[in-house]
Amino acid sequence: MRLDKFFSETSTLSRSECSKAVKKGEITVNGEIIKKADFKVDEFKDEIRYKGEVINYSKYIYIMLNKPEGVVSATEDGRDKTVLDLLPENYKNRGLFPCGRLDKDTLGLVILTNDGISAHNSLSPKRHFKKTYYFKTAEKFSDEDVKKIEGGITLADGYTTKPCEIKRLNDKEGEIILTEGKYHEIKRLFGARGNKIVYLERIKFGDISLGELQRGEWRFLSEDEIKKFTASK
Numbered sequence: 001m002r003l004d005k006f007f008s009e010t011s012t013l014s015r016s017e018c019s020k021a022v023k024k025g026e027i028t029v030n031g032e033i034i035k036k037a038d039f040k041v042d043e044f045k046d047e048i049r050y051k052g053e054v055i056n057y058s059k060y061i062y063i064m065l066n067k068p069e070g071v072v073s074a075t076e077d078g079r080d081k082t083v084l085d086l087l088p089e090n091y092k093n094r095g096l097f098p099c100g101r102l103d104k105d106t107l108g109l110v111i112l113t114n115d116g117i118s119a120h121n122s123l124s125p126k127r128h129f130k131k132t133y134y135f136k137t138a139e140k141f142s143d144e145d146v147k148k149i150e151g152g153i154t155l156a157d158g159y160t161t162k163p164c165e166i167k168r169l170n171d172k173e174g175e176i177i178l179t180e181g182k183y184h185e186i187k188r189l190f191g192a193r194g195n196k197i198v199y200l201e202r203i204k205f206g207d208i209s210l211g212e213l214q215r216g217e218w219r220f221l222s223e224d225e226i227k228k229f230t231a232s233k
């Protein structure tokens with residue numbers, strides 16, 4: 001792979017920044033200062049440094065995003081803004097896709113990756129990867145509602161939901177943990193109990209939390225978070 005491609009793929013430098021860094025002698029490969037941006041590197045074997053710091057190559061990108069309302073969990077959409085539109089231009093043709101879908105009016109944690117296997121595993125109910133949502137309901141919900149929803153409910157289309165956990169915060173607010181992601185699942189679960197979800201936000205994906213990430217912002221997953229996300233591979 002070309003050196004400038006390596007740097008843009010590792011999101012360290014754009015191709016033109018790489019050319020400038022090469023001119024300044026800031027890039028070394030196996031200890032040698034490199035003079036040309038089209039120098040060929042072995043991204044898996046060579047030791048590539050920028051300003052003395054080793055840059056590791058990863059085939060995959062893992063990004064966390066705090067989805068605002070009105071944005072769709074898709075890679076393209078004729079009408080609405082997508083989660084990909086919230087990323088800088090150079091991530092748009094890297095094969096990234098959202099790992100599971102949040103409704104347009106649901107907020108919170110979305111993971112974007114081009115690692116199809118880990119994404120698939122993290123969504124598979126068999127892997128019990130927990131997704132935690134904070135919710136508000138229009139009407140008060142009872143202990144009976146909690147028990148019924150936790151045990152699994154047969155929805156209008158005949159599908160019986162998998163058991164889940166609900167932590168009640170007060171009469172109209174709580175956290176719900178699902179290990180599957182059926183279409184409008186939480187809204188339909190509460191709908192089946194004659195209630196309505198008026199606010200829904202995903203706050204955790206497995207053990208990965210939004211933390212300080214502000215609405216509409218994104219960041220790369222940390223090494224530790226990547227390990228958690230790819231653990232089931």
Ligand code: URA
Nearest residue numbers: 103106184185186187
């Ligand atoms: N359940 C829903 O109803 N909507 C979501 O966006 C996620 C889970």
